Amino acid sequence: MDVSRRGLLGGGAAAAGLAGAFVAGRASADEGGTPRAGDPAYAFRGEHQAGIVTPAQDRLHFAAFDVITGSRAQLVALLKAWTEAADRMTRGLPAGEIGPVEGAANVPPDDTGEAIGLDASGLTITFGFGPGLFVDAGGRDRFGLADRQPEALRDLPHFPGDNLDPARSQGDLCVQACADDPQVAVHAIRNLARIGFGTVSVRWSQLGFGRTSTTSTAQSTPRNLFGFKDGTANVKAEEAAALDEHVWVGAGDDAKADWLAGGSYLVARRINMTIEVWDRQPLGDQESFVGRTKDSGAPLSGGGEFTEPDFAMPGSDGPVIPRDSHVSVVHPDHNGGVRMLRRGYNFVDGTDALGGLNAGLFFLAYVRDPRTHFIPVQTRMAKVDALMEYLKVTGSALFAVPAGARPGEYIGQALFA
Amino acid sequence: MRLPLLAAALVAVPALSACTQNTTASEAGEDDRTITVSSTDDACELSGTEAPSGKLTFDVTNDGSKVTEFYLYTENAERVLGEVENIGPGLTRQLVVSAPAGTYLTACKPGMKGDGIRADFTVTDSGAKVAASADEAEMIEHAQEEYGEFVQEESDQLLAGTAAFVKAYKAGDDRAAKALYPEVRTHWERIETVAESFGDLDPKMDAREADLEPGQKWTGWHRMEKDLWPARAEKYESLTMKQRAFYADDLLANTKVLDHRIGELEFTVDQIANGSRGLMEEVATGKVTGEEEYWSRTDLWDFQANVDGAKEAFEVLEPILEQNDPELEETLDERFDALQKQLDAHREGDGFRTYDYLSAEEVKQLADAVNALSEPLSHLTAAVIS
Numbered sequence: 001m002d003v004s005r006r007g008l009l010g011g012g013a014a015a016a017g018l019a020g021a022f023v024a025g026r027a028s029a030d031e032g033g034t035p036r037a038g039d040p041a042y043a044f045r046g047e048h049q050a051g052i053v054t055p056a057q058d059r060l061h062f063a064a065f066d067v068i069t070g071s072r073a074q075l076v077a078l079l080k081a082w083t084e085a086a087d088r089m090t091r092g093l094p095a096g097e098i099g100p101v102e103g104a105a106n107v108p109p110d111d112t113g114e115a116i117g118l119d120a121s122g123l124t125i126t127f128g129f130g131p132g133l134f135v136d137a138g139g140r141d142r143f144g145l146a147d148r149q150p151e152a153l154r155d156l157p158h159f160p161g162d163n164l165d166p167a168r169s170q171g172d173l174c175v176q177a178c179a180d181d182p183q184v185a186v187h188a189i190r191n192l193a194r195i196g197f198g199t200v201s202v203r204w205s206q207l208g209f210g211r212t213s214t215t216s217t218a219q220s221t222p223r224n225l226f227g228f229k230d231g232t233a234n235v236k237a238e239e240a241a242a243l244d245e246h247v248w249v250g251a252g253d254d255a256k257a258d259w260l261a262g263g264s265y266l267v268a269r270r271i272n273m274t275i276e277v278w279d280r281q282p283l284g285d286q287e288s289f290v291g292r293t294k295d296s297g298a299p300l301s302g303g304g305e306f307t308e309p310d311f312a313m314p315g316s317d318g319p320v321i322p323r324d325s326h327v328s329v330v331h332p333d334h335n336g337g338v339r340m341l342r343r344g345y346n347f348v349d350g351t352d353a354l355g356g357l358n359a360g361l362f363f364l365a366y367v368r369d370p371r372t373h374f375i376p377v378q379t380r381m382a383k384v385d386a387l388m389e390y391l392k393v394t395g396s397a398l399f400a401v402p403a404g405a406r407p408g409e410y411i412g413q414a415l416f417a
Numbered sequence: 418m419r420l421p422l423l424a425a426a427l428v429a430v431p432a433l434s435a436c437t438q439n440t441t442a443s444e445a446g447e448d449d450r451t452i453t454v455s456s457t458d459d460a461c462e463l464s465g466t467e468a469p470s471g472k473l474t475f476d477v478t479n480d481g482s483k484v485t486e487f488y489l490y491t492e493n494a495e496r497v498l499g500e501v502e503n504i505g506p507g508l509t510r511q512l513v514v515s516a517p518a519g520t521y522l523t524a525c526k527p528g529m530k531g532d533g534i535r536a537d538f539t540v541t542d543s544g545a546k547v548a549a550s551a552d553e554a555e556m557i558e559h560a561q562e563e564y565g566e567f568v569q570e571e572s573d574q575l576l577a578g579t580a581a582f583v584k585a586y587k588a589g590d591d592r593a594a595k596a597l598y599p600e601v602r603t604h605w606e607r608i609e610t611v612a613e614s615f616g617d618l619d620p621k622m623d624a625r626e627a628d629l630e631p632g633q634k635w636t637g638w639h640r641m642e643k644d645l646w647p648a649r650a651e652k653y654e655s656l657t658m659k660q661r662a663f664y665a666d667d668l669l670a671n672t673k674v675l676d677h678r679i680g681e682l683e684f685t686v687d688q689i690a691n692g693s694r695g696l697m698e699e700v701a702t703g704k705v706t707g708e709e710e711y712w713s714r715t716d717l718w719d720f721q722a723n724v725d726g727a728k729e730a731f732e733v734l735e736p737i738l739e740q741n742d743p744e745l746e747e748t749l750d751e752r753f754d755a756l757q758k759q760l761d762a763h764r765e766g767d768g769f770r771t772y773d774y775l776s777a778e779e780v781k782q783l784a785d786a787v788n789a790l791s792e793p794l795s796h797l798t799a800a801v802i803s
Contacts, residue, residue, distance in 0.1 A: 158631065160627075163627055276791075277791075280792065282798070298505070302506030302508050313483075314484065314529070316502045316503055
């Protein structure tokens with residue numbers, strides 16, 4: 001049976017007659033969650049959460065929440081409700097069981113309605129837990145979870161170049177909604193926030209309008225707001241061994257936090273670019289800062305985009321790929337072989353008080369352990385990367401992203417077991 | 418701007434280098450002035466060996482396996498008229514150079530070694546006006562000398578001023594130290610891009626608290642700034658006299674090292690032009706936003722000093738620019754004036770009002786004037802070396 005965001009057609013909703021009177025929005029998936037051809041929908045449930053190796057969608061709405069209840073039962077109830085709503089929305093169904101227009105006239109609808117007529121649009125919803133979920137600022141155990149807090153899940157250290165806005169940093173919970181239609185991503189966050197009122201409070205949220213990474217070899221490499229191709233050397237879905245080595249938390253990684261096996265850590269960083277100053281740099285300088293050509297994305301040591309950079313190839317003044325170029329600084333060869341699965345988005349939040357673009361890269365990276373896979377690389381980058389001159393980090397957060405919920409489970413269930 | 422004076426110890430780059438671009442487009446009707454070059458490991462093939470005088474474009478593709486360079490020399494390789502470096506295998510870079518009629522040499526240098534693979538190249542007289550290179554060489558030499566003198570003078574004043582500042586600070590004469598602070602820093606900010614080019618000294622002398630990496634000891638100007646103006650600090654504990662002496666002596670010692678190193682520098686015209694742009698970038702990212710002098714709020718002193726340094730660089734290059742691009746010269750002249758008028762409106766006594774005194778609208782106006790100047794200023798380097 002076809003289903004749609006207008007609710008199950010003739011499916012026992014309060015106003016089935018009304019629903020039937022409308023032409024239903026295009027159905028996205030059958031009840032088994034199988035996508036229809038040309039109408040991408042990704043299953044919410046599985047071994048790993050969707051939205052990590054899923055081919056990066058074009059749009060993002062990301063939200064961080066503070067948990068405002070002291071009740072463990074209420075927290076678990078929210079995770080159950082979120083799981084159900086996410087399961088529905090990722091199929092292209094309404095957030096609630098009734099639907100945006102199918103319910104009684106005297107109550108607010110259980111779906112906000114802006115996605116009526118839109119299909120699943122490749123929506124994925126990915127949940128994560130911040131350090132604040134385990135212990136509060138005073139170190140007190142909030143929900144009886146303190147002894148299960150992963151060793152690696154601590155607030156990130158201060159890095160040079162960090163100019164963090166507390167109102168854009170940290171969070172007890174996070175939800176990453178990615179879709180190919182911006183309205184579908186916003187719809188997901190809006191409805192989940194609504195379900196959470198009383199239990200959680202939105203701490204901050206971020207829109208991303210264009211992906212800056214590829215997570216599948218089938219995708220072309222997009223450009224960031226510097227105008228350069230970004231994430232050429234990303235870990236891709238097709239690299240099973242690399243995912244196990246660099247992205248998924250292994251079964252024995254942390255004895256205290258075995259619940260996180262099959263999950264990952266998500267580093268979220270709001271990186272503002274000083275766009276106007278960057279735009280005044282000569283092309284040759286821009287390419288030297290990045291270490292790649294702006295046109296094809298080839299490393300300055302030659303070849304094409306996917307040619308491996310040759311950091312030893314001599315240039316007129318040191319290597320032809322400068323040592324302080326971004327590609328040289330962050331390359332796995334110079335960082336003990338560690339790789340990240342990057343899933344960042346370009347953002348523009350209007351203009352700042354000086355008339356400049358309030359814009360940059362909302363950096364999202366999934367790693368097996370931030371202590372080995374992010375902190376050392378970021379420390380090195382902050383110290384020597386030529387690009388740092390044009391970057392200012394204004395938000396930062398770290399989350400533990402549990403494994404996927406299997407049928408009948410709620411998200412993060414193993415943590416509360 | 419990042420390290421504009423990288424490895425600037427002595428003039429290594431020929432005075433006349435040329436702008437390089439990556440585009441492959443050529444202007445309509447300019448086909449005979451566009452030459453394609455294929456550089457391989459053992460050959461240097463040009464699409465032609467003759468072109469009419471004027472602005473010539475060489476599209477240089479590296480079809481070999483080693484990094485290559487391409488040069489255009491005057492007859493007998495006396496002088497480099499233009500060069501493009503660091504072309505990786507498979508990549509194409511563009512060299513644009515203005516050439517009067519005459520006989521030249523082209524050279525590809527696969528592996529960047531030796532004389533390269535040379536060939537004669539002829540530029541015929543097209544009637545197009547191309548600057549007389551002899552005058553330009555003289556102007557360039559003059560600009561380099563003038564700018565070098567300016568930098569040395571500022572460095573000398575910085576050293577003398579720092580000695581006076583640390584003396585007052587160590588003696589606990591906060592009033593005198595606070596009066597000297599923005600005045601002395603003016604000499605740092607006028608040559609900031611030069612001073613910053615020493616990557617070992619800058620973090621010790623001019624780091625802001627937010628710039629520190631974990632474990633790095635905070636020293637230099639801003640450490641003492643916070644101690645003199647602790648009003649915005651939370652639960653601030655003043656430095657002891659012994660601590661004061663440590664930070665003061667450290668800064669003075671580093672300033673001496675800086676002054677010594679600056680004495681050994683010489684500047685090429687492209688470095689001077691890049692320095693001008695770089696100083697305005699410092700204004701855009703740190704001063705106009707009130708981030709540089711977080712504690713003392715004396716950002717407008719630094720703002721003025723960066724503009725002073727940028728304008729000095731522009732002025733020493735002005736004769737060259739007048740010849741190469743009079744329109745740009747005029748625009749920059751006007752925009753420096755417009756920005757100065759804005760700054761002058763905020764003068765108070767011998768200095769400036771503090772940053773917190775500026776309204777949001779006034780900050781926006783300053784930012785607009787900085788943008789208006791910085792955009793054309795970003796074309797200065799290419800214009801003076803064309």
